[in-house]
Amino acid sequence: MAVLEHVNVTVSDPKATAVWLGAVFDWKIRWEGDAISGGYTAHVGDEGSYVALYTPNRAIDNPQHSYTTRAGLNHVGVTVDDIDAVEKRVKTAGFRPHNHGNYEPGRRFYFDDHDGVEWEVVSYT
CATH class of the missing domain: 3.10.180.10 (2,3-Dihydroxybiphenyl 1,2-Dioxygenase, domain 1)
Structure with a gap:
């Protein structure tokens, strides 16, 4: 059996996103800290799964529409x-x-x- 553990999403502010995810879904921050390429990540969820909220250490481009972007979320x-x-x-x-x-x-x-x-x-x- 396979179980999805997490998904990693690039956001503008992981800390702010973690706050509203906690308020809406009653999730907790499981871990947060420095990430790849000088970025920052917060893992938000429950004991079984989470959403990794990542932001790079640079300006983030405006996203394209996900349904028309290859590998779009x-x-x-x-x-x-x-x-x-x-x-x-x-x-x-x-x-x-x-x-x-x-x-x-x-x-x-x-x-x-x-x-x-x-x-x-x-x-x-």
Whole structure:
């Protein structure tokens, strides 16, 4: 059996992103510190998996649209028990939920963060 441990995403401010991820998903910072090429990384998640938030030690170019960029990150999917509560926290964090849908076997919505990363929130309960 294989289990996804983490995904690594380049963001403008790992510390700020870690704060809203904690507020929205109740995740904790597992580790943070210096990273490749003089950059900085924060690992945010639970005991089983995490998102590595990386920023290089240089200006970050504006991203291209992920769905038309080879190897682009299209979205990160997170499962939750209480999708309505998480949607409220997403709004409180300053993000706008969109593309709501009910489908077999669950419910979902998406939101884009300050760096243009799209997040999918899914509930199967």
